[in-house]
Amino acid sequence: MVNEKKQEALIEIKDLKLEYGGKKDSILALDKINLQIKPGEFLCVLGPSGCGKSTLLKTIAGYLQPTSGNCLMQGKVIEGPDWHRGVVFQSPTLYPWMTVKDNVEFGPRMRNLPADEIKKIRTYFLEQVKLTGFGDKATFELSGGMKQRVALARVLANYPQVILMDEPFGALDALTRDNMQTLIRDIWKENNSTIFFITHDVDEALALGTRVLVMSKRPGKIIKEFDVDFTHTIAENNSKDVMYKEDFFEIKKEILKLINSQIEE
Amino acid sequence: MNFFKTNGSKLSTNMHKFIANQKGKPKIITLEKEGKKNKVDKRLTVLTWVVILLAWYLVTKLGLFSATLVPSPQRVWITFLKILKNGYNGVSIWVHLGASFQRLFFAVGLAVITAIPLGLLSGYFTRIEAVIDSIVEFYRPLPPLAYYTLLVLWFGIDNKSKVILLFLAAFAPIYLACVSAVRKINEDYILSAKSLGANQKNIFFKIVLPACLPEIFTGIRTAFGVSYTTLVSAEMVAATSGIGWMVLDASNFLKSDVIFVGILIMGITGIIIDAGLRLLEKKLIFWKGHV
Numbered sequence: 001m002v003n004e005k006k007q008e009a010l011i012e013i014k015d016l017k018l019e020y021g022g023k024k025d026s027i028l029a030l031d032k033i034n035l036q037i038k039p040g041e042f043l044c045v046l047g048p049s050g051c052g053k054s055t056l057l058k059t060i061a062g063y064l065q066p067t068s069g070n071c072l073m074q075g076k077v078i079e080g081p082d083w084h085r086g087v088v089f090q091s092p093t094l095y096p097w098m099t100v101k102d103n104v105e106f107g108p109r110m111r112n113l114p115a116d117e118i119k120k121i122r123t124y125f126l127e128q129v130k131l132t133g134f135g136d137k138a139t140f141e142l143s144g145g146m147k148q149r150v151a152l153a154r155v156l157a158n159y160p161q162v163i164l165m166d167e168p169f170g171a172l173d174a175l176t177r178d179n180m181q182t183l184i185r186d187i188w189k190e191n192n193s194t195i196f197f198i199t200h201d202v203d204e205a206l207a208l209g210t211r212v213l214v215m216s217k218r219p220g221k222i223i224k225e226f227d228v229d230f231t232h233t234i235a236e237n238n239s240k241d242v243m244y245k246e247d248f249f250e251i252k253k254e255i256l257k258l259i260n261s262q263i264e265e
Numbered sequence: 266m267n268f269f270k271t272n273g274s275k276l277s278t279n280m281h282k283f284i285a286n287q288k289g290k291p292k293i294i295t296l297e298k299e300g301k302k303n304k305v306d307k308r309l310t311v312l313t314w315v316v317i318l319l320a321w322y323l324v325t326k327l328g329l330f331s332a333t334l335v336p337s338p339q340r341v342w343i344t345f346l347k348i349l350k351n352g353y354n355g356v357s358i359w360v361h362l363g364a365s366f367q368r369l370f371f372a373v374g375l376a377v378i379t380a381i382p383l384g385l386l387s388g389y390f391t392r393i394e395a396v397i398d399s400i401v402e403f404y405r406p407l408p409p410l411a412y413y414t415l416l417v418l419w420f421g422i423d424n425k426s427k428v429i430l431l432f433l434a435a436f437a438p439i440y441l442a443c444v445s446a447v448r449k450i451n452e453d454y455i456l457s458a459k460s461l462g463a464n465q466k467n468i469f470f471k472i473v474l475p476a477c478l479p480e481i482f483t484g485i486r487t488a489f490g491v492s493y494t495t496l497v498s499a500e501m502v503a504a505t506s507g508i509g510w511m512v513l514d515a516s517n518f519l520k521s522d523v524i525f526v527g528i529l530i531m532g533i534t535g536i537i538i539d540a541g542l543r544l545l546e547k548k549l550i551f552w553k554g555h556v
Contacts, residue, residue, distance in 0.1 A: 086461070154461065
């Protein structure tokens, strides 16, 4: 852990440019992205829809290769997906032919860990997402929020160095989303995780992130960064009161103005 | 597709019912409602058959047609029992059925073993599809009996030509189901597996194969339906044993009661095979409809 902290950035993106499609009708999705993700950060990304937030996540995950520029993890070029970067999708991609338990164990199994360790990991993370006792259930018996918790546990089971989340709570109802935010904050603090989190909800970004990025419309660039601390305050006070204070509204207003200016143009 | 639709229409209506049942599963209320609806449906089915049997009985009782052409239900029943007991022309009915089913299961088994890997590979790699797909597309719409004559010339009148014929008939639906299943697979399943550390081999066996199973199974059921109809017609064209041959032979001697028995046996065994497959599907692919 000490070593990781010394290395300044876990993920480093330099002059990233990404184009979709063929030579003639290519679409420039991302341009001039420079970004560092430091260990322990909770980075939230906001932006108008279609701005390339998901494209950025897919590039970091290794699903897409940059047209130019670099995407590095611990100094090494990201060449493809691997288990050090866990991904939680907007709609949980649990495998319905496996039980909840088998879904959570999938990563450790693929890495050929010993059986007793796999069991320990599964028990631990099912407890962490508060689903102890649901191990033998079929995934399609679970509610939307529970499914997303299993998807989270499945990613956590690999102890990834960074967790990439693409609007993971976007499809959930408001109350469930609220619970999930508390859960992910607690897990982030307890596990000392690094999280890259895409959302379209300004409140969610401010309530969770230690840093909030705002992206422009296509081609997506990072137009502003905000260092925020509401998430620590919420965790310490165990209350969301801070979200009703003046300084929270100030930042929220500024971000909304930025995003709206992108849509109107 | 038209060719299969006509052949497999019974299959596909059964399939719709099955899917509807599955969809109603999670909610208890709809299940109850459906149970009631099912009861009405079942009664209607039973009633339909009672009416058919009654009409049959009346038509023969009133002597509207000659008894040689339309035998009475009682005579068909007696013939059925006789055939069960003594066989047809001294050969047990089980030997005929066995001959037919041996051909059927062997050919479909062969098609399953070959069509699934080739179909999945074709879905994966367009170059493999470029080789196989055009051949399948060419022979698929042909009536099997058109090339059966050729197969008989090449492989003789015995089992070999029939198994090859049935294999070809069964191959196409399974192969096409596999290709389309791979195409339709949720890409996020594969991406998430990669991000969880799965290698290519694991992705194929733990993700792609199970994700394609529901559609593959539908393909197998269609293949059974198509092969069964093809089998019976093939046996009626050229054979020395089998349930289709029995019907053909009986028609040569104007034994209409035996023809009726043969057709009834074919219908019932067809239903039994499909019911067995559906049961197997329910057990094996319990997640169907949840992908």
